Amino acid sequence: MANNDTVRFGILGCAKIARKVARAIALAPNATIYAIASRSVEKAKKFAAENNLPASVRIYGSYDEVVEDSDVDAVYLPLPTSLHVQWAVTAASKKKHVLVEKPAALDVAELDRILEACESNGVQFMDGSMWLHHPRTAHMEQLLSLANSTGIGPVHFIHSTSTMPTTQEFLENNIRVKPELDALGALGDLAWYCINASLWAKAYKLPTMVTALPDVIRNSAGVILSITASLQWDKPNQTVANIHCSFLSHTSMDLAVCGSNGSVHVKDFIIPYKETSAKFDFTFGAKFVDLHIGWNVKPEEVHVANKLPQEALMVQEFARLVASIRDRGSHPSTKWPEISRKTQLVVDAVNKSLELGCKPVAL
Amino acid sequence: MANNDTVRFGILGCAKIARKVARAIALAPNATIYAIASRSVEKAKKFAAENNLPASVRIYGSYDEVVEDSDVDAVYLPLPTSLHVQWAVTAASKKKHVLVEKPAALDVAELDRILEACESNGVQFMDGSMWLHHPRTAHMEQLLSLANSTGIGPVHFIHSTSTMPTTQEFLENNIRVKPELDALGALGDLAWYCINASLWAKAYKLPTMVTALPDVIRNSAGVILSITASLQWDKPNQTVANIHCSFLSHTSMDLAVCGSNGSVHVKDFIIPYKETSAKFDFTFGAKFVDLHIGWNVKPEEVHVANKLPQEALMVQEFARLVASIRDRGSHPSTKWPEISRKTQLVVDAVNKSLELGCKPVAL
Structure with a gap:
C-alpha cells in the first residue's frame, strides 16, 4: 500500500531472490515497488507478470533508467556481487538509498567505496541479511x-x-x-x-x-x-x-x-x-x-x-530509516553499514x- | 543377580564415576560386583556402605588384592589416566578382563602396552564410552x-x-x-x-x-x-x-x-x-x-x-564378551580395542x- 510515508523501491535485476524481496516489499506496510529493471525490457515484463506486480509498476530495460527515475527513493540490488560496487555507487550518487543483496561486496575495499558513496550522499545502506x-x-x-x-x-x-x-x-x-x-x-x-x-x-x-x-x-x-x-x-x-x-x-x-x-x-x-x-x-x-x-x-x-x-520486516526497517531521512532530515543509521563492514x-x-x-x- | 553366566567385577578405586558404574554393574543382568578396593580399606568400606553394595562384596585395602583374587573375572578401572597402563597391564597379566575409564591412556604408546597385555593374555578390553x-x-x-x-x-x-x-x-x-x-x-x-x-x-x-x-x-x-x-x-x-x-x-x-x-x-x-x-x-x-x-x-x-x-548396557555388552571367552573359549572382540585405539x-x-x-x- 502506498501513502505519504511509503518508500518507493526500484529493483535492479530479476534474479530469483528478487522474487522473494519483491513480495517482501509488497508486504511491508511502508514500502512499495515503483520500478523494476532488467537488461532487457522483456525480461522485466515477464518478471512483473510472473510476480503479479501491479500495472502501475514502471518496467525498464536498463538499470540506468531506475537510478535516473526521480520518483524512486531506494534501490534493491539482487545483482551478482561483482556488480554491486558499480550500481550501488551509481545509485547512491543519484541519492537513492541502497539495499544490497549479500555478500555486500567482493572485499572490504569495494564495500568501502559503496559505504563512502552512501555516506557522502546521505543515503541509507543495508545488506540483505534477513534473519x-x-x-x-x-x-x-x-x-x-x-x-x-x-x-x-x-x-x-x-x-x-x-x-x-x-x-x-x-x-x-x-x-x-x-x-x-x-x-x-x-x-x-x-x-x-x-x-x-x-x-x-x-x-x-x-x-x-x-x-x-x-x-x-x-x-x-x-x-x-x-x-x-x-x-x-x-x-x-x-x-x-x-x-x-x-x-x-x-x-x-x-x-x-x-x-x-x-x-x-x-x-x-x-x-x-x-x-x-x-x-x-x-x-x-x-x-x-x-x-x-x-x-x-x-x-x-x-x-x-x-x-x-523476516524479509518484510527487513524491508520495513530499511524503509523506516529511508523515510526518516527523506521526510524528517535524519542522518542515515550507521548500525547496518557497520554490521556489513565487519562481516x-x-x-x-x-x-x-x-x-x-x-x-x-x-x- | 548372580548365576553361572554372571561376570564378577572387581573395582579398583573409589572415584565418583565408580559410583555410577557400580550401579550399572548391579543393574546389568549378567554382571555382579565381587570386590571393591581402595588404597585404604576404610575408604573402600565407606564406598560400599554409601553405595549399598551387598554384604557379600569383598572389601580390599589395595588394588593388588583384587587382581590376585582368583574369583574376580574382570576389573573396572576408574583410576586417574596416568595409572591406567600399570593397573590394566597388571590385571591382564592375571587374566582379568579390563574395562577402563576414558581416556584409555595418556597416549597410544601406553594404550598399545595395555592392548598387547590384553591380547597376549586373551582378555577383553573396553573403554568406558557409555554413549x-x-x-x-x-x-x-x-x-x-x-x-x-x-x-x-x-x-x-x-x-x-x-x-x-x-x-x-x-x-x-x-x-x-x-x-x-x-x-x-x-x-x-x-x-x-x-x-x-x-x-x-x-x-x-x-x-x-x-x-x-x-x-x-x-x-x-x-x-x-x-x-x-x-x-x-x-x-x-x-x-x-x-x-x-x-x-x-x-x-x-x-x-x-x-x-x-x-x-x-x-x-x-x-x-x-x-x-x-x-x-x-x-x-x-x-x-x-x-x-x-x-x-x-x-x-x-x-x-x-x-x-x-546406557552404562548398564555397556557393562552388559562387556560382560557378554567376557562370559563368552571364559565359558566358551571365544576370542576377545577386537571391535572395542580398535575404537579405543583410533580415538x-x-x-x-x-x-x-x-x-x-x-x-x-x-x-
Missing part, C-alpha cells in the same frame, strides 16, 4: 545480553553452518560460483550468514584471529564450494566460533551459542521452517543429577510469532588465511 | 549407513561439543587437570567423546588430517582446559569434523552429523537428559519451498526407549598439532 530482522533473533539477543542475569552469560562458543545441496550443473555454471560474477562462492553466499551470526553473538565485536581450515573445496575455476573456518576472540572474553558452509551438503542452518550459564540452539536460523513463527531452544543452568545419570533440566522451546515474514572484514580474513595456507590471520 | 551402547546410537547408526537409501548419505560435516562448567578450585586442583594424574585435561576427559563420535560417524575411518585451533586455554600447570580442533577426511568421501571441549562453559554435548541427503542432531549425546528414553532429530531431503520462504520438511523427532541405562590416535594428533603451533598433522 537479523526476525523477532526470534531479537528474543535470543536478550538472552545474550550480559545485563541479563537469566541469560546465557559471557559467550564462549559459537557454532554455525550454512549448507545446501546443489547440482553438478550449479557447481560449475551458477552465478554464485562464477569467478567473474561471485568470486567468493560459498564464502560469500553462505559464510556471510555464519560470520554475521558469530559477530551478532559477540555483540559485533570483531574477532582477534581468523583461521581457515584446510578442508576447503573449490570448483575447476577455483571458486570455493565448501569452507570451514574458526574465529577467535581473545581475553578478557575468550570465544571461539566455528563455521562450516557448503554447496555440497544437505540443507542445514544451525546456530548454537554457548555461554557460561546457558545456551541457545536453532536449526533454521537463516530461513525459518515456517513464515509465521519460529522457535529456539534455550538451556539455562544445566547440571547433571546425582550419579551423572541425567540432567536437571531439558532445553526450553521458546516460540516466537511474527506477523510479517566483510571477516570474509576477507578467511580468504587471506586460505591464501596463506590456513595460517591464522590477526584482525 | 556408544545406547540404543539411540545404534538407531542413528542405521541412518548413517551408506546402504540405507533413506539415511543421511555420505557424511560431509560433523559437529560435536563436550563442555561443562567447573569451579576455580576444580581448574587448578581436580584430578582431571593435574599434570601428574590426567595430563590430557579436557582433551582426554571431554574431547575423547567428541573424537569418538566423529570416528563413529565416519564408520571408524581415521581422518587424514588433524588440526588444533589456536584458541586453546591451559591452567597454570599447562593442562588443557579448553580445546577446539578440526578433523579432516580426504577424497573420495571428504568430511570435516569440528570439536570443541571445555571445562569453562555451560553444559553442552551437541552432536550434529550432516550428509548429502539428511542430518541428525542431538543435544545430549554423552549423557541423555533422562535415563529411560532419548531422542534425536532427523531431517531428510530438506529443500526450501518456492520463493525460499520456508522448508518443505521439519526435523522428525525420533524417540528411542531403553530399559537399561587415542586422534587425541595424540591433536596434541601433536598443538605442539607444532596448530599446524595440520597427517595421520
Whole structure:
C-alpha cells in the first residue's frame, strides 16, 4: 500500500531472490515497488507478470533508467556481487538509498567505496541479511545480553553452518560460483550468514584471529564450494566460533551459542521452517543429577510469532530509516553499514588465511 | 543377580564415576560386583556402605588384592589416566578382563602396552564410552549407513561439543587437570567423546588430517582446559569434523552429523537428559519451498526407549564378551580395542598439532 510515508523501491535485476524481496516489499506496510529493471525490457515484463506486480509498476530495460527515475527513493540490488560496487555507487550518487543483496561486496575495499558513496550522499545502506530482522533473533539477543542475569552469560562458543545441496550443473555454471560474477562462492553466499551470526553473538565485536581450515573445496575455476573456518576472540572474553558452509551438503542452518550459564540452539536460523513463527531452544543452568545419570533440566522451546515474514520486516526497517531521512532530515543509521563492514572484514580474513595456507590471520 | 553366566567385577578405586558404574554393574543382568578396593580399606568400606553394595562384596585395602583374587573375572578401572597402563597391564597379566575409564591412556604408546597385555593374555578390553551402547546410537547408526537409501548419505560435516562448567578450585586442583594424574585435561576427559563420535560417524575411518585451533586455554600447570580442533577426511568421501571441549562453559554435548541427503542432531549425546528414553532429530531431503520462504520438511523427532541405562548396557555388552571367552573359549572382540585405539590416535594428533603451533598433522 502506498501513502505519504511509503518508500518507493526500484529493483535492479530479476534474479530469483528478487522474487522473494519483491513480495517482501509488497508486504511491508511502508514500502512499495515503483520500478523494476532488467537488461532487457522483456525480461522485466515477464518478471512483473510472473510476480503479479501491479500495472502501475514502471518496467525498464536498463538499470540506468531506475537510478535516473526521480520518483524512486531506494534501490534493491539482487545483482551478482561483482556488480554491486558499480550500481550501488551509481545509485547512491543519484541519492537513492541502497539495499544490497549479500555478500555486500567482493572485499572490504569495494564495500568501502559503496559505504563512502552512501555516506557522502546521505543515503541509507543495508545488506540483505534477513534473519537479523526476525523477532526470534531479537528474543535470543536478550538472552545474550550480559545485563541479563537469566541469560546465557559471557559467550564462549559459537557454532554455525550454512549448507545446501546443489547440482553438478550449479557447481560449475551458477552465478554464485562464477569467478567473474561471485568470486567468493560459498564464502560469500553462505559464510556471510555464519560470520554475521558469530559477530551478532559477540555483540559485533570483531574477532582477534581468523583461521581457515584446510578442508576447503573449490570448483575447476577455483571458486570455493565448501569452507570451514574458526574465529577467535581473545581475553578478557575468550570465544571461539566455528563455521562450516557448503554447496555440497544437505540443507542445514544451525546456530548454537554457548555461554557460561546457558545456551541457545536453532536449526533454521537463516530461513525459518515456517513464515509465521519460529522457535529456539534455550538451556539455562544445566547440571547433571546425582550419579551423572541425567540432567536437571531439558532445553526450553521458546516460540516466537511474527506477523510479517523476516524479509518484510527487513524491508520495513530499511524503509523506516529511508523515510526518516527523506521526510524528517535524519542522518542515515550507521548500525547496518557497520554490521556489513565487519562481516566483510571477516570474509576477507578467511580468504587471506586460505591464501596463506590456513595460517591464522590477526584482525 | 548372580548365576553361572554372571561376570564378577572387581573395582579398583573409589572415584565418583565408580559410583555410577557400580550401579550399572548391579543393574546389568549378567554382571555382579565381587570386590571393591581402595588404597585404604576404610575408604573402600565407606564406598560400599554409601553405595549399598551387598554384604557379600569383598572389601580390599589395595588394588593388588583384587587382581590376585582368583574369583574376580574382570576389573573396572576408574583410576586417574596416568595409572591406567600399570593397573590394566597388571590385571591382564592375571587374566582379568579390563574395562577402563576414558581416556584409555595418556597416549597410544601406553594404550598399545595395555592392548598387547590384553591380547597376549586373551582378555577383553573396553573403554568406558557409555554413549556408544545406547540404543539411540545404534538407531542413528542405521541412518548413517551408506546402504540405507533413506539415511543421511555420505557424511560431509560433523559437529560435536563436550563442555561443562567447573569451579576455580576444580581448574587448578581436580584430578582431571593435574599434570601428574590426567595430563590430557579436557582433551582426554571431554574431547575423547567428541573424537569418538566423529570416528563413529565416519564408520571408524581415521581422518587424514588433524588440526588444533589456536584458541586453546591451559591452567597454570599447562593442562588443557579448553580445546577446539578440526578433523579432516580426504577424497573420495571428504568430511570435516569440528570439536570443541571445555571445562569453562555451560553444559553442552551437541552432536550434529550432516550428509548429502539428511542430518541428525542431538543435544545430549554423552549423557541423555533422562535415563529411560532419548531422542534425536532427523531431517531428510530438506529443500526450501518456492520463493525460499520456508522448508518443505521439519526435523522428525525420533524417540528411542531403553530399559537399561546406557552404562548398564555397556557393562552388559562387556560382560557378554567376557562370559563368552571364559565359558566358551571365544576370542576377545577386537571391535572395542580398535575404537579405543583410533580415538587415542586422534587425541595424540591433536596434541601433536598443538605442539607444532596448530599446524595440520597427517595421520
